[in-house]
Amino acid sequence: MKSASQIRDEFYAAQKEASEREDLVMFINACFAATGQTEYYSGRDRGRVSIDFLHSYVLANYRAVYRRVLAAGVNDFNRARIVMKLLEAGAPNDENDRGEEGRLISETLRSLPANRVFALFNRLRTMKINNRRSRAVVRDYMKSRANPVFDAVKYRTKIRVAARHAHLKLDEEQGQFLFALKSQKRFQSPLFDSFLRAHYSKQAVYELPYSVAEGFSARHEIPRSEFMRKIQPQMTHTEKQRTQSTAGRLGIDPPSVDMTRTPLTKLAIYVMGLSLEERQCRAVELHDSLRVSAARASRKRPVQLGKVAAVLDRSQSTWGTRERRRRPLAVAVAVHYLLAASTDALRTFWTPSRVEQPNSASGSDHVFLIEAGGQTDLASPLLAAIEWQPENIVIISDGYENAPVDATDQIIRVYQQRLARSHAIAFIHANPVFDPDHFSPKPLGRSLTTIGLRDAEDLGASMGFAKFAAGEASQAELETYLGNLAARFIGNHHD
Amino acid sequence: MTDLKRVMSGLPLSGLTLAPPQVFGSVRLVPLIRTDNRDDLRLSRRVYPEDFAFVEVDPKTIYASYVPHGLVANWTTDGGAVFGSQLARATKKKDGKSYGQFVTARGLRKMVRREGKTQLRFLPLHVAMEGLLALHFGGPDIAWTEYSHSVMRSGLSPRSEVVAPGEQIAGLDDALRLFEVHDNQVGMIVFVAETLASAFVVPHPDDYTNLHRTLIADFYGELIWQHGFYGTENVVLPDPIEVESINSLADLRREVDCLRSRWAEMNEMMSPALFDRPYHSERIYRFKPFRLERFISDLDPTAENHLGEAIYADDGTLQYLKTYRLSSAQTRRAYLLSQLAGHDWNLAQCADSLGCRKNDLILRLENAGFGYLLHQHILDGARAKERMLLS
Numbered sequence: 015m016k017s018a019s020q021i022r023d024e025f026y027a028a029q030k031e032a033s034e035r036e037d038l039v040m041f042i043n044a045c046f047a048a049t050g051q052t053e054y055y056s057g058r059d060r061g062r063v064s065i066d067f068l069h070s071y072v073l074a075n076y077r078a079v080y081r082r083v084l085a086a087g088v089n090d091f092n093r094a095r096i097v098m099k100l101l102e103a104g105a106p107n108d109e110n111d112r113g114e115e116g117r118l119i120s121e122t123l124r125s126l127p128a129n130r131v132f133a134l135f136n137r138l139r140t141m142k143i144n145n146r147r148s149r150a151v152v153r154d155y156m157k158s159r160a161n162p163v164f165d166a167v168k169y170r171t172k173i174r175v176a177a178r179h180a181h182l183k184l185d186e187e188q189g190q191f192l193f194a195l196k197s198q199k200r201f202q203s204p205l206f207d208s209f210l211r212a213h214y215s216k217q218a219v220y221e222l223p224y225s226v227a228e229g230f231s232a233r234h235e236i237p238r239s240e241f242m243r244k245i246q247p248q249m250t251h252t253e254k255q256r257t258q259s260t261a262g263r264l265g266i267d268p269p270s271v272d273m274t275r276t277p278l279t280k281l282a283i284y285v286m287g288l289s290l291e292e293r294q295c296r297a298v299e300l301h302d303s304l305r306v307s308a309a310r311a312s313r314k315r316p317v318q319l320g321k322v323a324a325v326l327d328r329s330q331s332t333w334g335t336r337e338r339r340r341r342p343l344a345v346a347v348a349v350h351y352l353l354a355a356s357t358d359a360l361r362t363f364w365t366p367s368r369v370e371q372p373n374s375a376s377g378s379d380h381v382f383l384i385e386a387g388g389q390t391d392l393a394s395p396l397l398a399a400i401e402w403q404p405e406n407i408v409i410i411s412d413g414y415e416n417a418p419v420d421a422t423d424q425i426i427r428v429y430q431q432r433l434a435r436s437h438a439i440a441f442i443h444a445n446p447v448f449d450p451d452h453f454s455p456k457p458l459g460r461s462l463t464t465i466g467l468r469d470a471e472d473l474g475a476s477m478g479f480a481k482f483a484a485g486e487a488s489q490a491e492l493e494t495y496l497g498n499l500a501a502r503f504i505g506n507h508h509d
Numbered sequence: 510m511t512d513l514k515r516v517m518s519g520l521p522l523s524g525l526t527l528a529p530p531q532v533f534g535s536v537r538l539v540p541l542i543r544t545d546n547r548d549d550l551r552l553s554r555r556v557y558p559e560d561f562a563f564v565e566v567d568p569k570t571i572y573a574s575y576v577p578h579g580l581v582a583n584w585t586t587d588g589g590a591v592f593g594s595q596l597a598r599a600t601k602k603k604d605g606k607s608y609g610q611f612v613t614a615r616g617l618r619k620m621v622r623r624e625g626k627t628q629l630r631f632l633p634l635h636v637a638m639e640g641l642l643a644l645h646f647g648g649p650d651i652a653w654t655e656y657s658h659s660v661m662r663s664g665l666s667p668r669s670e671v672v673a674p675g676e677q678i679a680g681l682d683d684a685l686r687l688f689e690v691h692d693n694q695v696g697m698i699v700f701v702a703e704t705l706a707s708a709f710v711v712p713h714p715d716d717y718t719n720l721h722r723t724l725i726a727d728f729y730g731e732l733i734w735q736h737g738f739y740g741t742e743n744v745v746l747p748d749p750i751e752v753e754s755i756n757s758l759a760d761l762r763r764e765v766d767c768l769r770s771r772w773a774e775m776n777e778m779m780s781p782a783l784f785d786r787p788y789h790s791e792r793i794y795r796f797k798p799f800r801l802e803r804f805i806s807d808l809d810p811t812a813e814n815h816l817g818e819a820i821y822a823d824d825g826t827l828q829y830l831k832t833y834r835l836s837s838a839q840t841r842r843a844y845l846l847s848q849l850a851g852h853d854w855n856l857a858q859c860a861d862s863l864g865c866r867k868n869d870l871i872l873r874l875e876n877a878g879f880g881y882l883l884h885q886h887i888l889d890g891a892r893a894k895e896r897m898l899l900s
Contacts, residue, residue: 054687055687329689330688330689330690331687331689366692367692368690368691368692369692387689387690388689388690388691388692389528389531389540389689389690389691389692390689393765397758397761397762397765400758400761401758416529416530416531416689417528417529417691418529418768418769418772419529419532419746420746420749421765421768424749424750424768425750425761425765427752428750428752428755428761428764429761431752432752432755432756433755433757433758433761
């Protein structure tokens, strides 16, 4: 027989556990979706304040979980933010914690794109974070870079700031390049020398990386079309991809680029950014590239869903913003291709459109021939999807359902209660948009789980997290899950 | 009553479906959907970039207001579709004259102006607002001694009303920007803080997409402006799907359709003024097979009052509608004027019918902003006598 105080303690312990779990789930879910950019329904500042609060809150209360989120596959913006917050907070006292945190930070920095890392180092300076650990982190990262000369040229100002702030020991030539460029006549490293000569020689401009050469081309007043033609060998893959339409506008041959190499979501954004006529003209080519890219993404991180239906949102709000142009729509298209690559049994159902466009598609259809517009009526495609009797239904939507409000939630609840006995369906809602007012991606209702999703490729990682978002697993399980992920993340790169 | 004037009970919104609303803060936007749209009447926007406009209503009367745009109607008499080129030309046609360099003004002729065989320009809402301002504008017909000389000479001129542009209504700009336009949407009902602010209908879905943004530039009542600050986001939902009645997917489909119709019923319930109130309508312009009318509700000071203008086709279908919610002060002014006019401007008779003293009525007129109609000594006397009664 339990005493009253025991029962009370247990009750409060359970409440505490549930609310802590909710905090963590909310934070990780937000980290999958939030990017601190302008969204259709909310401004950039509100988004930043909101996500910043979440970070500070979780760091202060759940530090172990906070650092392990670095390994959970959340997006780059949030990983950089976590690293910064950890460096700001200083190293933990416990030796094991300190070791784990240090390794997580260094692995994260290595897996982040270099521009994000250097921006982070600059931010350390503006935030006036300069403890021993942060200096060591900067030093180790610089040491790990494969080509410091190239970095120094491409990210010169940023590295200058980082070097000065972290008291880096530079070799002689690098130091002169960064801090005493004007007093030099020549350098031994060819790239440094090109940078110096590019100040007066047009020829040397074309030996530099594209983003650096662009500035010099303006200085020398080189015509844009001539510059674009000659700089092509120096361009990276992404730069070539990015300048495709610029080249078209200038009337020169666009740089040849293997589009299948582009990551799936990036490729989808590029495709959805083209005009509808151009997409129609190049439909076969674009479809093939998307399929190859999706197949590669699916090999890397397979998504096993069996017979699956996708309910995709193409309402006006998927148009995105000037900062995230067509992103929600492109994510939906990319998810379609990703699912098509992993299973043959796929059907896609779109929300109604304002112009004559097909409302459903199979894996082999050209789903990118659509435009964003119209109301968010998820009920009609959802009913059509249920009728098709799949095992799984994935809904991609920003969660602002309005024709009518709350219909998805009601349909799914009724289905689970009354009709699931004859044919069970698992429903999941992936939301590519962060809602700052609620500190999480906006849910569609209580009857289905909502997960945040930034890139379609992360669908697998987000789904792995779904059972925690649904509240089925306990906090201890969540911590074990993150612990395993962290151990694998650290181990992977060291073995 | 001639065939130019008629009394309607509610506005004829038949053929229009009220779709589920989109709520942003205090603003609730209800899309109006129509599936059988006709192509023989189209509306387009003509921009007037000047700071304000003055319109010559008749040779002796000028209507001055902020007029950011006019609407141009193009139609065909044989029921065929209006060409896009016709619309494009119509928006660019030269209209009136621009004055001034720092503060600019546009001079326009007439509220409703025929510009060709099948083209008509009118100033949206100003047509209806001019009707309100022109109500008994001529002043007293009999020279009762109480009225001032200037009223006897030039009527109520200058008569003015204050309105708020859409951009000053808190939250309306965001709501209109974020609103997702439906397929086949031809109109919108705007609620601010759950009160009906305006209804807007156009003939064709394409016109609606082009004219959606004009809602921010149009004017609304000062009451709506106040409501914009008070309003909070309310979650109002109709009854959910009945779980017990569902045994198959067909049942589920049926119940979702029921849910949609419940939304339409709820929207109707929330805008009783559109469906139940009596409206006095007056024909302004006839262009076969359409007619432009303006209307005003019965000016009952205890109820919601709206005015507006509408275009009907000869088969009775509504092709264009725009309404404006009068504030209570505006209603009171119009009500007092119509009561006075109904009693041949005799103050004593009118006071009797309103159930108050003559001096009461005089003070009511002054409070309503019509003190300038009466001689100063009449006002002073009334005030003094009322003060004596009170003490």
